[in-house]
Amino acid sequence: MISVDTIVVENLGKRFGETQALRGSSLTIQSGEIFSIVGPSGSGKTTLLRCLLGLETPEAGSIFLGEQVVFDSEKGINVPPEKRGVGYVPQTWALWPHMKVRDNIAFGLKIRGMERPAIEERVERIAQVLQIGHLLDQWPWQLSGGEQQRVAIARALIIEPRVLLLDEPLSNLDPRLREDARVWMAKTIRELGVTSIYVTHDHEEALSFSDRLAVLILGRIRRVGTPHEVYDNMNDPEVARLFEFNILAGKTVREKEGLLVELGGGRVKVIGDAPPGREAEVSFSPWNVTLGQGTVKGKIVSWKFLGGFNEYSIEVGGTLIRARSRERHQEGALVDLDIENCVVLGPQEPEEATAAGRGAARRATWLKRVLRWKPRSTPGEPRVHPEKGNVR
Amino acid sequence: MIFAALSIAVLVVMVYQSVINRPFYEANPQLTLVGYDRVFADPDFLLALVNSNIVALLTLLAIPIGLYAAVVLQKLDVPLIRRVLEPLIFSSMFVSPILWGFGWLYMYGPGGFAPRLWGDLYGIVPVGIISALIHVPYVYVLVSTGLLSIDSSYENAARAQGAGPLRTTLKITLPLIRPAIFFSTVVLYILGIEQFGIPIVLLSPTSRNVLTTYIYQITTRSVNPDLSQVAVVASTMVYLSITLLLVQRYLSLRWVRRYAVVSGRTRGFSQIHVRWYVALLLIAPIVAYLVVTILLPLVAIIFRSLYGSFGQASLEVYEFVLQQSYLKNAIVNTVLVALLSASMASAVYFAYGFIMVRGRSKAVAGLIDIASTVPRAMPGLVAGLAFLWLFLFTPLRPIRYTLVGLAIAYVVLWSVLGTRIILTNLMQLSPELEEVGRALGASNSTVLARITIPLLKRAIVIAWLIAFIYGVRDYQVAVFLSTVDTQVIGSTIVHLFNSGDLGVIAALSTILLVITFAASMVVVRLGWKPYGTQV
Numbered sequence: 001m002i003s004v005d006t007i008v009v010e011n012l013g014k015r016f017g018e019t020q021a022l023r024g025s026s027l028t029i030q031s032g033e034i035f036s037i038v039g040p041s042g043s044g045k046t047t048l049l050r051c052l053l054g055l056e057t058p059e060a061g062s063i064f065l066g067e068q069v070v071f072d073s074e075k076g077i078n079v080p081p082e083k084r085g086v087g088y089v090p091q092t093w094a095l096w097p098h099m100k101v102r103d104n105i106a107f108g109l110k111i112r113g114m115e116r117p118a119i120e121e122r123v124e125r126i127a128q129v130l131q132i133g134h135l136l137d138q139w140p141w142q143l144s145g146g147e148q149q150r151v152a153i154a155r156a157l158i159i160e161p162r163v164l165l166l167d168e169p170l171s172n173l174d175p176r177l178r179e180d181a182r183v184w185m186a187k188t189i190r191e192l193g194v195t196s197i198y199v200t201h202d203h204e205e206a207l208s209f210s211d212r213l214a215v216l217i218l219g220r221i222r223r224v225g226t227p228h229e230v231y232d233n234m235n236d237p238e239v240a241r242l243f244e245f246n247i248l249a250g251k252t253v254r255e256k257e258g259l260l261v262e263l264g265g266g267r268v269k270v271i272g273d274a275p276p277g278r279e280a281e282v283s284f285s286p287w288n289v290t291l292g293q294g295t296v297k298g299k300i301v302s303w304k305f306l307g308g309f310n311e312y313s314i315e316v317g318g319t320l321i322r323a324r325s326r327e328r329h330q331e332g333a334l335v336d337l338d339i340e341n342c343v344v345l346g347p348q349e350p351e352e353a354t355a356a357g358r359g360a361a362r363r364a365t366w367l368k369r370v371l372r373w374k375p376r377s378t379p380g381e382p383r384v385h386p387e388k389g390n391v392r
Numbered sequence: 393m394i395f396a397a398l399s400i401a402v403l404v405v406m407v408y409q410s411v412i413n414r415p416f417y418e419a420n421p422q423l424t425l426v427g428y429d430r431v432f433a434d435p436d437f438l439l440a441l442v443n444s445n446i447v448a449l450l451t452l453l454a455i456p457i458g459l460y461a462a463v464v465l466q467k468l469d470v471p472l473i474r475r476v477l478e479p480l481i482f483s484s485m486f487v488s489p490i491l492w493g494f495g496w497l498y499m500y501g502p503g504g505f506a507p508r509l510w511g512d513l514y515g516i517v518p519v520g521i522i523s524a525l526i527h528v529p530y531v532y533v534l535v536s537t538g539l540l541s542i543d544s545s546y547e548n549a550a551r552a553q554g555a556g557p558l559r560t561t562l563k564i565t566l567p568l569i570r571p572a573i574f575f576s577t578v579v580l581y582i583l584g585i586e587q588f589g590i591p592i593v594l595l596s597p598t599s600r601n602v603l604t605t606y607i608y609q610i611t612t613r614s615v616n617p618d619l620s621q622v623a624v625v626a627s628t629m630v631y632l633s634i635t636l637l638l639v640q641r642y643l644s645l646r647w648v649r650r651y652a653v654v655s656g657r658t659r660g661f662s663q664i665h666v667r668w669y670v671a672l673l674l675i676a677p678i679v680a681y682l683v684v685t686i687l688l689p690l691v692a693i694i695f696r697s698l699y700g701s702f703g704q705a706s707l708e709v710y711e712f713v714l715q716q717s718y719l720k721n722a723i724v725n726t727v728l729v730a731l732l733s734a735s736m737a738s739a740v741y742f743a744y745g746f747i748m749v750r751g752r753s754k755a756v757a758g759l760i761d762i763a764s765t766v767p768r769a770m771p772g773l774v775a776g777l778a779f780l781w782l783f784l785f786t787p788l789r790p791i792r793y794t795l796v797g798l799a800i801a802y803v804v805l806w807s808v809l810g811t812r813i814i815l816t817n818l819m820q821l822s823p824e825l826e827e828v829g830r831a832l833g834a835s836n837s838t839v840l841a842r843i844t845i846p847l848l849k850r851a852i853v854i855a856w857l858i859a860f861i862y863g864v865r866d867y868q869v870a871v872f873l874s875t876v877d878t879q880v881i882g883s884t885i886v887h888l889f890n891s892g893d894l895g896v897i898a899a900l901s902t903i904l905l906v907i908t909f910a911a912s913m914v915v916v917r918l919g920w921k922p923y924g925t926q927v
Contacts, residue, residue, distance in 0.1 A: 055827055081830035088831035094824035098846045107842075108832035152828075159832055 005066030005162045005195060006031050007052075012061035014047055014219075021047040022058065023219040029163075029197065029212075034189060036198045036206035039216035040242060045199045048216065049165055052197065053088055054081035065162050082111075087161030087194070091168045093152035095140035101151050102136040108159040122158060130154045130188065145173045146181055153185070157194065164189065164196040170205065182209060203243045207231060215239045231285075235272055237345045240283035246321040247345070252280045261342065264316035266295025272344030281345040286311070289323035294338025300329055395740045396763035398782075399804045403766055406630065406778040409623035427620040437625060440606040443516050447591070447602055448584030450520025451527055455576055458531025461678045465532075466539045467561060469665040473675060477682065481529045482921075483912040484686045488865035490885060491901050492526045493593030495689025498696045498898065505692055519594050519602070523587050525685040530583065531576045538572025539565070557664040571644065578640040582633045586771040588868055592886065603629055604773050611777065611872070619781075626774040633769045690905060697898035709899040718876065719884065719896070723903060725795060726880040730863030733799035737810055737859035738852050740803055742845075745814035750823070764807040772868030775805050780872045793875045801869050806862045810855040813920070817851035818844075854920045861911045865904060 007029040014022040021044040029035045039045045050056040052063060054070065062072040065086070070079040095104050102123060109119045127133040130150045135143060143151065149169055156164055169185070170178050186209050189196050200206050206213045207227040215223040215230065217238045223230050234240045240247055250261040254276035260267045261282050274280045291312070298314040298321075312323045314335070329335060410428070412421035431437050461481075465474050500509050512518065546568065550560045588604040595605055607625050611617045666674075698705045713719045744764050748757045767775065779801040783792035791797035825847065829839040845852070867882025874883055881900050888897055 053827070053831055055830070080835075081827070082833045082835050084831070085833070086831055088828055090824035090828060092822055092824055094822060094828045096825060096843060096847070098849075107829070107834075111833045111838060155828070155832070165831075 007163055007195065008064040009052070010062045012048065012051060012058050012063070014051060014056060014058040021219050022051070024061070025216070025219065025221050027214055027221065027224065029195065031195055032193050033211045034186065034196045034198060034209060036200060036210035036213040037216055038200055038203050038206035038213055038242070041201055043216045044219040045216045046167060049167055049197065049199050052165060053086055054079060054084050085159065085162050087156030087159065087164040089152045089156050089164070089166045089169045091171060093148050093169070093172070095148055095151055097140055101132070101138050101140065101143070104140065104151060105155045105158055107155065126154050126158050146177050149173065149181060157192070161194065164194050166196060166198045168200050215242065217242065232341065233271070233343055234283045235343050235346055237281060237283070240345065245283040245285055247281055247283050248316060248319055248321060249279055249281045252276050252278055259344070263339070264296040264298055264337070266297060268296060268339045268342050270342045270344050272346065274344045274346070282342045283345055284339050284342045286322040286324045288340040289321070290338040290340070291323060291325050291327060291329060291335050294336050296337040296339060298335050298337050300331055300333050300335060302331060303329065395804055396760055398800070399763045399767045399807065402775060402778045402782055402804065403630065403770065405782055406623055406774065407627050409619055409781070410627040412620070427624040431621055431624040436601065437606060440601040440603050443600060444585050444602040446516055447520040447523055447587055448581045450517065451523045451580045451584030452577060453521065453524035454527040454531050454580055455573065457681065458528045458576065459535050459573065461528065461681070462532045462535035462539060463561060463565070464674045464678060466536050467565070467664050468671055468674065469663045470671055470675065477678065479913065479916045480682060480686070481532055482916050483909055485529045486861045486865065486908050486912040487690070488867055488882060488904060488908065489526070489587065489589030490593065490867045490882065491589070491693065491905060492522065492689065493590040494897060494901055495693050496522055497593055499689045499692035505695070513594055514598050516600055519587070519591050520584070522590055523584055527580055527583055528681070530579060534576045534579065535569060535572050538569035542568050574643065575640060578636050582636050585629060585632055588771065588773050593889065596889070604771060607773055608871070622777065626777060629771055629774055630769055637769055693898055693901045693905060697895070697902045709895045713896060713899050718879065719900070721877070722879045722881050722884040725878055726864055729795045729799050729880055730860045732795060733802035733863040734856045734860035736799060737803045738856040741807060741810040741814050741855050742848070742852060744807065744811045745818050748815060749818045764811040767805045768808045770805070772805070772866065773871065776801065776869035776872040779869070793873065793878055795878055798870055798873045798878065798880070799863070801873055802859070802863050802866065805869065806859065810859055813855050813858070814848065814851050817848055821847055850918060854915055854918055857911050857915045861908050864907050864911070
């Protein structure tokens, strides 16, 4: 069941009325890879998935599944979904309520006119692999959420698809089950070696699940890379917000040990490049803030106990940041902070963008900056997160 | 698509005929309003117009009764009683109105089982009151829809503030279902104007007319009726109901936002628990109503068919009916035409619903929406006439006076309810169920045949049965669309009524009653509740 196809998406554009859902998105997904597309709701990730499936027709661009062109706007090629050989696990799993589990799984093979004994054998085999053999003669509504999910995956895999598309398949599970299901799913898919595209809004899910991931924001791909590459170099403000990184602004200084930024009365070493002596924004993970040492001065505004660690809300130079630590600190206390792995945010260009996309991207970024421009936060007034209200 | 076009054409033909000076099939017609001048100068017409409005106004008396029944049955914690009474209420909605006329006549009329219990039955006011009594189920359904959509938290909040159950119902619940009460008013007024079955039975001994009987009179009493005159009267009725429907539509759009409780997620439905004797006391009037106005008249029809005028139970009348070839034909025709129209209807309504929900084009969906609702604005009698003209003077001529033509008319006219049933069920179906099928290699038609239609099986069966019932119970459309060979039971009853053979009418009515009740019981058994559907 090893698929040997590379998936190439080039410059895909899709518009719904006034909204541009995809703006020249390009991706290359390697054979056998588990690839996540992560983005906030409304970012176009589901649209991208539906374009791959053939359920939506993009206005521009092309899609290759291996050697085959399944969509090309210029040549007018648009292969209908049933001819693409793509496995699809929708968000609701969509098990057909009028068929038993066995018939749900067998559907794709029946459509292909396969002989009954052969179908039976294939169904039994995949059921064994996915550990749902005991469920075959039940109705979908008799199954738990986790079981339904496995059946949906079995149904998608039985046609030996070239690629498996998963649309937030964990979002309908209750949180306790989600972790187990994620581990199981990642292990199973990896063992089967099927190329998979996994769409999610949960960045933790994307980081833990995938070989590589793409961050899609407002219809544009902002970052592509392995989970480590993306997490350790959070140089795009939008991506940083999505991953719930802290963002602070300060003046840059060039010293002999490298580029520093002035934050909360102290100085922090930063990764990346920016002209010295100017105001710059930096991002860092809540885990990379060390309390009780360092030069940055902060005041603990509030804290909450989250089991294995505490999460602190700390005011630094008038802006609230989040920090995670095992240590206990009092509310209202002044603390010294040290920040590691601090990355300068830049006007990030979408990666793998083609010339046309790049131009549009630059214009949009410029425009967004004009529209989003706000006076820098004044002391005593916590900065408000543009989408989520106060930073938690 | 053909059906959608037909439904609009029928309306157009009627209105067009009303504004030209000669029959629409002749050459060179001229636009004129002379027809309106003439008709509106006719005192008989004006009287009928006034009478129709009196009947419609009196029909509104159904609102307090239906409101009471709905609040008591839905709000009290009496599931068992509700389960017994509701099927009866729902089924009575399917009874042909002309049967109500006869039922009341046989039960409470001069020669009935309980004569003069309600005083004189002949006259405009009795027609209005009976019309109110038999339309209570419609109010019940509309109000119940409103009640069931109220989030219990509104009521619970009032209870928490210290309001008792009665006060909560009066001050919170009733104001919240104000839209439902208003819709009932509009629907009942239209139904009151359209009344034909009861007036034809109870007004014919008098010289009074309502609009429907007036049209019936001018088209049947003359060999060569004045098309323009008929069209003007018919169009006037159409204008009345369309205006009311538009008002309703407009206000429902406005109220959706104001009474936001109607939409949104509900946190369950609150019911009031009362002592058993209080419940009994509250439910007793409803049971009494059902027995007196619904059960007894229907039982009277059956008794009348069995006892005839000799005072001894016999099946004599039925033997007579089966011996007379034209009566036997009518029964066979009724079943045939109902089967035919139901089968066409379920296919057409499914197509309507599918285009509206899954179609790519908004314009086409809107057009289908209009096509499926507009025919509702035409009273059955008027629609029958319009179809007759359409069949006679267009390429559709070969199907005039055939059962196929009649069945097509039924499918077009009563598309609202069936289409709604399919539509609501289809909307609840996640598109992902179909998309997965496509991804797995099934073509559009395969997905339709193996996923969509099987999933909607129940809704399609219900739509089929309801179309079947409508087909069986019709007595208006067929009056104009059938000849001697293609009579159905309903139109035969109307024709027989003029000759006055009440025994045969009772037998035919009983047969109708049995078929409609059997079918409607199956519909209710299938779990169909009319809540939320358009009446």
